[in-house]
Amino acid sequence: MMLVYTPSSPRALRLLLLLLLAAWKAGSGQVHYSVPEEAKHGTFVGRIAQDLGLELAELVPRLFRVASKGHGDLLEVNLQNGILFVNSRIDREELCGRSAECSIHLEVIVDRPLQVFHVEVEVKDINDNPPVFSVSEQKLSIPESRLLDSRFPLEGASDADVGENAVLTYRLSPNEFFILDIINRKDKAKTPVLVLGKMLDREENPQLQLLLTATDGGKPEYTGSVTLLILVLDANDNAPIFDRSVYEVKMYENSANQTLVIWLNASDADEGVNKEMIYSFSSLVPSSTRRKFLMNEKTGEIRVNDAIDFEDSNTYEIHVDVTDKGNPPMVGHCTVLVEVLDENDNSPEVVITSLALPVREDAQVGSVIALISVSDRDSGANGQVTCTLTPRVPFKLVSTFKNYYSLVLDSALDRESVSDYALVVTARDAGSPSLSATASVSVEVADVNDNAPAFAQPEYTVFVKENNPPGCHIFTVSARDADAQENALVSYSLVERRVGERALSSYVSVHAESGKVYALQPLDHEELELLQFQVSARDAGVPPLGSNVTLQVFVLDENDNAPALLPRPGTGGGGGGGGGAVSELVSRSVGAGHVVAKVRAVDADSGYNAWLSYELQPAAGGARSPFRVALYTGEISTTRTLDEADSPRQRLLVLVKDHGEPALTATATVLLSLVESGQAPKASSRVLAGAAGAETALVDVNVYLIIAICAVSSLLVLTLLLYTALRCSAPPAEGACAPGKPTLVCSSAVGSWSYSQQRRQRCAPRRARPRPTSWPSAPAFLRVLDL
Template identity: 60%
Template sequence: MERSQLLQLILLHTAWLVGSGQLHYSVPEESQHGTFVGRIAQDLGLEVDELVPRMFRMVSKEHKDYLEVNVQNGILFVNSRIDREELCAQSPMCTIHLEMIVDKPLKIFHAEVEISDINDNVPIFPVSEHQLFILESRLSGSYFPLEGASDADIGLNGLLTYNLSPNNYFQLHEEKHGSHRKSLALVLKNSLDREKSPVHHLLLTAMDGGQPELSGTMQLEIMVLDANDNVPIFNQTVYEVNILENITVGTSVITLTAHDSDEGSNKEILYSFSNMASGLLRHTFSIDSSTGEIKTKEEIDFEDIKLFELQVEAADQGSYSLVGHCKVLIQVFDVNDNAPEVSVTSLSVPVMEDSPLGTVVALISVSDRDGGINAQVSCTLWPPGLPFKLVSTFKNYYSLVVAEPLDREREAEYKLVVTAQDHGAPSLSTTSSLVVPIGDVNDNVPTFGQASYTVFVKENNPPGAHIFTVSASDKDVAENALISYRIDEKLWPLSSYISVHSESGKLYALQPLDYEELKLLEFQVSAKDAGLPSLCGNITVQVFVVDENDNVPTVSRAAEVPILLVAPVAAGHMVGKIHAMDADSGYNAWLRYELHEGSGSSWRVGLYSGEISTTHALDEADGIGNSVTLWVLVKDHGKPVQSATATLSISLVASTQPVQADDHLLRMGGSPMALVDTTNIYLIIAICSVSSLFLLVIIVYMALKCQAQLKDAAVHGPGTATLVCASEVGSWSYSQRHSRNLGYVAGEAGIKSDLMVFSPNIPVFAMNAEVGNAKELVPNSSGEVSQVEDLRSLILTLLYSFRI
């Protein structure tokens, strides 16, 4: 409809121009050079031949030389490119006014060349890309104006229509107001969601009505502006984290991340613990409000808390802040950082030494604050070889029981170490010390230090003198080791001689002892403990009375019988022998003889034999009938020396005087036949004694062999004893049943002399300085007197007895 009206206007305008005498031509724009426009010479009624002579020329005042006339043929043609839009812009009619002038005669012709439009311009939008910012909270039906396109062409070529690319949110609205161009707008048909589609890209196309149709486009970028309509969301609703309890303070545990689909401040998130979080959690952990990193603030102990449960919030920074939530479960794993604990819940001490095997001594429990394998504990007992053992009664419970027989005397107290070791890596252990005393049972008899005691006491001791101390020991303790002493008087009463202190074991001599009356006291001392039942031990004590030089030598009265010598007497003739004795013993009874000064030089006396002999020959010239008195001094070897004096009267007679008997017979008051008979009797006795002695030696030897097996020695009173004495000269011994004097008659001087036996192996005793006591030190290498020496001493003693 619009196109037909436009065509009618063009035809009317052309007719008006023709009618006014003005030529009117039309040529499309963009025609090429030389395009035919019209036969202007013919149309003006001019001959072609007269154009040059009449100086035909064409003038266009306001336009360039778009057109030109060929004066050779009178044709109007296009001289240069004509752009209607450049020439006339948007004017509906675009014409070029031409004036043709000819001379001779001068005449002016007018012509008008209309430049017709062609569709050579595409619709053009003000911008090729256009951004729109629309809040996602805008309601459906909202308008958003757009700037339309323009087309330099006119008419149908400039008539534009629009098209919007398909989408779910916008539609194009066109509205025309009169002759003005259409106004365009986008209408929101569905609600926007920035988080779903933050940007919408649309293509707006403008199409003209030309042939061919040209179009132009504009890219629409619709930015959906954020509204705080999204809550921050964590990646997980529940986070599970495993940490070790020995984690270092300040170590990162986890970094939480929450996302907010909004933008700007609506997207900015701050992390924090929930307001409901306990103070313990806030003291243990910290959270970075910007990054969401959770760190430890203090040390963590598995034994206190094994699981932490944190409520964490993520809040955006919108005007109306929205908060997201998540839960963080922090599982604490155990580290073997706790040593086992040992507890003794019951300790029954002391443990009696007669306790049966399996007796429970203590109950022991162990524990470990760690968990899992770190809490598995095993117990051991140290040191090895103890008479105890650990018996597992229940999990982590043990009984300390007696495993071997106990002996308090061997070990009175045991120090045990119980070691509890867990199975962690590395393993930790704890030790606990126990002291287990062993209770005493009266199972030990009091014992003395040696099998028997030998005591030497000097005679003439003061009454009540302490002579010795017996001491017994008992391996038991307390009342079981409280010992009392007493003397066993079952076989021979000793109460008048010896007493013992019941507590100290001191032996006292109740009266002075006389060696000449009593040489040996042998008795048993019993040591009894106070246990229930009580036990008793015995010891044999031999008290030897040691001789002191308290007796003066005694001269036999037979020595005072006058002696008659028949002259002449040869030198060295023995005229007699002093017969003396001493009640003492040993050195104290060993006598020596000396002539008193003034006894004359014709006589001498044997130092130890007492034999008096002449120093030179005597004859009648020496005084027949005169009597000589000799004073012989008899001394012992004691300290101090005791002495006696013997007086001997000797008369010298002539050989013609009858002599009834020899010297010996005269002194003895008998006859020579009696001397012979007495000597024979002695020989017979000696022969018989030697035979008996041999048999006795065999019996004694067998008895000595069995002596070690005898446990209880008989208690003896005064009687036979073997005296062993140490002196500065040497060791010697003799045996006698009773004290007897040693004396010899003059005729037996050759065969009856004092017996001296040297015995180097006799035991040596240490003397008690206080009361003259003595303890045996070291008898010999075997600890007792050699049996061989005893046998030898016995034989010599017997021989000596027979000689006497």
């Protein structure tokens, strides 16, 4: 669609604006204007901002600019009112030569977001060039013997304008010998020819001077003229003649030197020397054409003498003279029109401009990345170019106008998968064989904070011995962030919570940069067996992203508590690590194996460290005591029947020892008073009888205890083996003060475990250590280490 603006009236202006708006909506963003050549500086061309749908206020902020390849200073836009105007002199002949169509292509580019518009400004020709002859005087030698109606072609004029402005008409100054005839050629050009209308007489008119005037069809019209100097020759009656006055030849460009273009053949009706002929280029042939072709003056062959390039010139007009050797010589004339055919000898050219790099990985699909223009100097199918992009990339080419493309985003980007793309744009013409050219574009993907820091495991298990030094490094957490630079800079912090009545930060801390976890105070297994908390990893992106990991810190027991003696049920006293006294009445009539008393003790530690054993210390003087103490229950029983020789006062010293390393001990003093059978209280008899029954039940219970201990020990070994395998495959979890591998403990075939207190919920510190008010009659089952 072409709009021609002629400022005539406001009504015409409104009509023009409506047409421009319709062209904008129907032309896919292409706007067309026209302007006459030689227009003055400031001449109005069009309201380009309004026609492109842009607000005047956004022209400067959005970096509105106009680009034109090679013609950037001819047109300009006033950013205040959005008007396109003439900036400098436009010479259509200099811009487009003799091409019938002449346009200036403008690329209008605005940023934020990037938009590209294509504007075509047609340059209208005005009649500003007069017809011009190549010489100011043309000489013709014509024998007086030439017959009537003999024809003598003349060099025509040329006009740099096009269209009607270049349509020439010729007229000849009045004379009595010649008339003017016009030959219309296929290329719409006209060749003037002199036709002899009256016989010449050299004796009367040895020479004639005529004026040939050429007038173009412009308004106002221009004229040009040349003087025709006709020399009348005497003698030779017959001039050489060609069989045709105009020869048309087609040849391909890039033909090799010495390639035959045409073989001319003229004839002469004379005899002898007057019949011998010499071929030559006419003086009308320009020097540029003489360099391209070579004439054989004897044979009339015209051959290629230099490179023939269609892109330089696609036609040649060669005027040939043939002159006989008569006296005076006579000349024949013909014109050879050489049409050069195009070959596909020029590769396409690719130009990439307006790169919007780097591209954010969250850029929207359809975002314009770059502008690409392609061109080919060839013509027809040889100059038709198609553009393709490297396959399997998240970009595509979108054709915007003729040989202009936009490189746009076709699918979502992920910098963590691919951080940059090496794109290759290939332009290929439609010739046979086709030629191609490539251009490379490196597209870098800019990082966006779309990945949170990630830990290798959701949970870590850490073992720390109690009584650790304050500030001890117990573990290091590490999270990786797939993003880059600040988005991948990770800092660590505790997820604060309450541990009992205290804040988590009073127990542990984490270094913000290294992720090292420190115990701020000594941990006590008896107070806190398991400390479970979370560490947060957060990146430095905007907005920041984060994730948490759980740490389970198991406080392993050390033997830091000695056994503690418990008072006899029903008494108010208390036991202690240093010793205690138990008084009992024993009837002398009891038999061997009778339980007469029991030492009760507990240990605040766990596992092996809380497993208590009882030993009876030797009596003073080396006398053998009639009593013994059970190794694991603390029950004191008779070894034989008591007799009168036994002292009525028996003082027994019982050593209570745990199994820690080193072992801690406590001593208990048991005072036994031997009385006659009638003097023993009934209550004591019942206690002794119950103790004897318990001794019997103990043997039965021990059988089940052995089975239970073996089953639990087997399960513990299997669990620890599985845990060790998982720990070996995972990153090291121990800190600087974490213990070695826990020791597995299996109870002996007989015996039991003793514990100081009942377990509370895990992770909750104990406020007080409750004292058991009674001791179970049967031994407790083995309790393994808390893992």
